Amino acid sequence: MADHAAKAALFDALAESAKALANGRRAELIDVLSQGERSVEDLAVEIDQTVANTSQHLQRLLRAGLVRARRHGTRIFYDLSSPLVSTLWRTMRRVAEEHVEELEQLTTAYVGDRSGLNTMTRDELRERLRAGDVVVLDVRPPAEYAAGHIRGAVSVPIGDLRARLLEIDSGARVVAYCRGSYCVYADEAVRLLAEAGRDAARLEDGFPEWASARLPVERGA
Amino acid sequence: MADHAAKAALFDALAESAKALANGRRAELIDVLSQGERSVEDLAVEIDQTVANTSQHLQRLLRAGLVRARRHGTRIFYDLSSPLVSTLWRTMRRVAEEHVEELEQLTTAYVGDRSGLNTMTRDELRERLRAGDVVVLDVRPPAEYAAGHIRGAVSVPIGDLRARLLEIDSGARVVAYCRGSYCVYADEAVRLLAEAGRDAARLEDGFPEWASARLPVERGA
DNA sequence: GTCCTATTCAAGGACTCCATTGAATACCTG
DNA sequence: CAGGTATTCAATGGAGTCCTTGAATAGGAC
CATH class of the missing domain: 3.40.250.10 (Rhodanese-like domain)
Known part of the structure; x- marks a missing residue:
């Protein structure tokens, strides 16, 4: 029988990807980035937040491996690290649409x-x-x-x-x-x-x- | 142009589904429930937690709409609310496998x-x-x-x-x-x-x- | 009705998360 | 190299999360 601690650590790591998406602002970021790469300032305007806050959210997504960053001149462009991330986001939306009652009113x-x-x-x-x-x-x-x-x-x-x-x-x-x-x-x-x-x-x-x-x-x- | 507050509320609601999965113990629960319905005590043993704690996690999943509960005699059986939830969990695992470096060692x-x-x-x-x-x-x-x-x-x-x-x-x-x-x-x-x-x-x-x-x-x- | 068992509730302390602020860093332009 | 702009860092307070503990509920068995 494998160790309980090792199992817990493994599932904690799996849950990290979910934590990255577990915030409305980060969800908006993933949604916008599904259209293609964007600069930090651009994204900040898009999600109606300060640049500093947007940057912190992006780094959280970066640590979770959901996005990647590319420097181009004076700007840094963020992008989804793969189309699979977009698929994850769409799947999560479908689940919410199907199972969260209040979603229809909010929409x-x-x-x-x-x-x-x-x-x-x-x-x-x-x-x-x-x-x-x-x-x-x-x-x-x-x-x-x-x-x-x-x-x-x-x-x-x-x-x-x-x-x-x-x-x-x-x-x-x-x-x-x-x-x-x-x-x-x-x-x-x-x-x-x-x-x-x-x-x-x-x-x-x-x-x-x-x-x-x-x-x-x-x-x- | 639609209201920023309404947009934020909508994405906050979408992020709720992610929050439900954003915990190692709840991830384990979803993983076990992907095999079929189980009682609370059963699940508590499975994820190596107290019954009280397991119950609280299950209620969190219930509020997010990811699981449903059915009373049968003296027990309450929890089950995924649809196969889509299992799909979501598998998609999240794939994303983590592809993008989280440390996962291989943990596995x-x-x-x-x-x-x-x-x-x-x-x-x-x-x-x-x-x-x-x-x-x-x-x-x-x-x-x-x-x-x-x-x-x-x-x-x-x-x-x-x-x-x-x-x-x-x-x-x-x-x-x-x-x-x-x-x-x-x-x-x-x-x-x-x-x-x-x-x-x-x-x-x-x-x-x-x-x-x-x-x-x-x-x-x- | 009384006991028993499965589950839930309520409160508390350690910890993490989030938006804000002001300062620091890194690259480009001239 | 000086100045400007884009981004990140560091610190803070308030809110939320998580596990623990002990008590409360709610069915079923007798």
Whole structure:
């Protein structure tokens, strides 16, 4: 019979990965980093915290092995250490969605009412992309588009959309996507497009799910 | 733009699921419960803690929605609230295995040296079961066998194996399995069988992985 | 109803976690 | 090398976590 202490130490180590995710701010960081690498200051703005605090959270994630750091000039860019981390995060979200009762209220409190919103599944979008009868808009910040996006998508950051409406072929069906189902950029885009009389829908989830399903993506530019 | 406070509350709630797993003892509980439901006292013995402490950990898991409780007579049985929780736990283990450096040492400190041990993959075992040229031993406690086991496996709790060696067809190739790769029962079984001159191997992982891969299982008796 | 057993509750002390603050470090620019 | 910016470090107080202890509950058996 193996030692109780050795068993306890092993499971304590396994629990460390969970501890790294066991904080709302760090969860937000993982969520943002699922879109691609970002600088510390950038991340601090994203999660609405001081740079010092963000840095400490990032180092906690670093110690747990969930992220890695890369120096580029005067900045340090953090990135998930592997796509498996993104999978872990999505699995945890699914568990929470399925088993935490209050989550639904919290979600609507954040994203608002989605009942009037057209949506499209990954599978349907894949088919329509293949057929070529759809315009896909990536409404995330440019840095995230640059780090990777759905093949064939056009980058139109949500803040620019209103000004660039005329660029979009008025006959086409438009699909907008962003970071995932907890991201509201695509919602806003679809509302804006609908007001302008376009046939618009949002992708149900976001880029990480698309990439994880091994559907076609492009990196860079 | 949605409210920062609402976003923070949402991610705090998501992080609650991680907090539930962010403790070595609770991780052990989830690991044991992946084999099927168990009573509080049973679980307390399993994780080497007092009943009171075990009860508190179970309630924490209950609040997070990861487990559910069922009263049966004088006892209360806890169970994972869905197979998704088992998936989450396995994903977390994979992440830790891939990204936590010290884990390998901790594993060998607990399970010992496995270099002399024959192993068999799930796929190979499935093929051999189909061909019928293998004897499969479930060396977990009887309660776990009863809650579910590989179809065709025989229950031989590890403590009984030595006394029941003669029951096992001496010409057959024998495969032992238990809870998973962190479980040492099957290791012990293979060593014991090898000493007795049998052709023995352990399944690389355990029952939860087999069931999760939708390979044939039996429930009850 | 009374005993027995399984589980939960409540309170306490050691420890860790988290956001804040102000200072220190490290790299780039000129 | 001086100045500027991005990031990290160190210290602090308040909150939460974890295990222990002893008592309380709640079914079942008699």
